[in-house]
Amino acid sequence: MWSGDELDLDAYLARIGYDIARDGELAPDLRTLTALHRAHASTIPFENLDVALGRPIPLDLKSLQAKLVERRRGGYCYEQNSLLAAALEQIGFHVEGRGARNRSRGTTRPPVTHALLAVTVGGEQWLADVGFGWQGPLEPVPLRDGARVEQDGWTFGVAVEDDGTHVLRSLRSTGWMDVYAFSPQAYQPGDFTVLNHYSSSHPESRFLGQVVAQRPGADVRRSLLRGTLSLVRPDGSAEERILTADELAATLETEFGIELDAEERAGLEPLHPAGA
Numbered sequence: 001m002w003s004g005d006e007l008d009l010d011a012y013l014a015r016i017g018y019d020i021a022r023d024g025e026l027a028p029d030l031r032t033l034t035a036l037h038r039a040h041a042s043t044i045p046f047e048n049l050d051v052a053l054g055r056p057i058p059l060d061l062k063s064l065q066a067k068l069v070e071r072r073r074g075g076y077c078y079e080q081n082s083l084l085a086a087a088l089e090q091i092g093f094h095v096e097g098r099g100a101r102n103r104s105r106g107t108t109r110p111p112v113t114h115a116l117l118a119v120t121v122g123g124e125q126w127l128a129d130v131g132f133g134w135q136g137p138l139e140p141v142p143l144r145d146g147a148r149v150e151q152d153g154w155t156f157g158v159a160v161e162d163d164g165t166h167v168l169r170s171l172r173s174t175g176w177m178d179v180y181a182f183s184p185q186a187y188q189p190g191d192f193t194v195l196n197h198y199s200s201s202h203p204e205s206r207f208l209g210q211v212v213a214q215r216p217g218a219d220v221r222r223s224l225l226r227g228t229l230s231l232v233r234p235d236g237s238a239e240e241r242i243l244t245a246d247e248l249a250a251t252l253e254t255e256f257g258i259e260l261d262a263e264e265r266a267g268l269e270p271l272h273p274a275g276a
Contacts (some may be wrong), residue, residue: 153234
């Protein structure tokens with residue numbers, strides 16, 4: 001389903017820094033799922049730069065591999081989780097997609113626009129999501145009501161509401177916060193394509209007309225939205241810095257590991273709030 005047989009697994013493992021001799025043989029078990037999830041989330045940044053530049057966002061595996069693996073770029077949820085799904089499928093995992101509503105922005109009820117994965121290990125499903133940016137988990141989260149996991153000082157939980165809706169939650173200094181909500185309905189790659197079309201082209205998409213780059217981490221989580229760089233730590237402390245247009249490309253490289261060519265640099269500068 002996820003074109004796992006087409007993936008150059010060795011190249012993917014090299015991209016995320018997974019060394020079989022050092023990190024262990026791959027098998028469809030929880031250790032492998034956890035290790036790959038953490039390596040991917042820590043290495044490949046969340047970013048929307050191609051959307052911001054008005055480029056198409058293809059989700060076929062050849063295009064994903066060329067962009068995220070060979071060019072060492074990042075991507076947003078449909079790209080990130082489709083690539084992870086292909087790797088997991090090749091290893092032997094059973095992988096399903098899910099579609100979620102973002103609840104991290106308050107009480108609004110947005111449409112289903114986020115894509116994540118449900119991976120079955122030993123008869124139990126785990127939430128796997130390397131495409132939600134700085135607020136996402138570093139490791140899989142058990143998909144059962146009341147589950148709670150701590151990941152390097154960041155705590156995540158799952159709640160199941162009365163109508164069967166699953167909710168990923170994050171524990172902050174002010175208490176539990178809903179991150180996103182989704183039904184147990186299985187999504188296929190074609191469903192990701194439909195969601196991707198909205199997010200990459202609809203006038204109301206938050207990914208159009210602005211630069212977004214994010215990266216979760218153990219000690220600090222990074223977010224660049226328009227021209228503001230934010231650093232958030234497990235204890236809730238945070239700092240912000242407003243970038244100049246000239247600093248934008250360099251910050252994408254140093255803080256997020258995104259290398260841009262001259263054409264991309266020139267295209268992104270006008271997207272800074274202050275202009276080029």
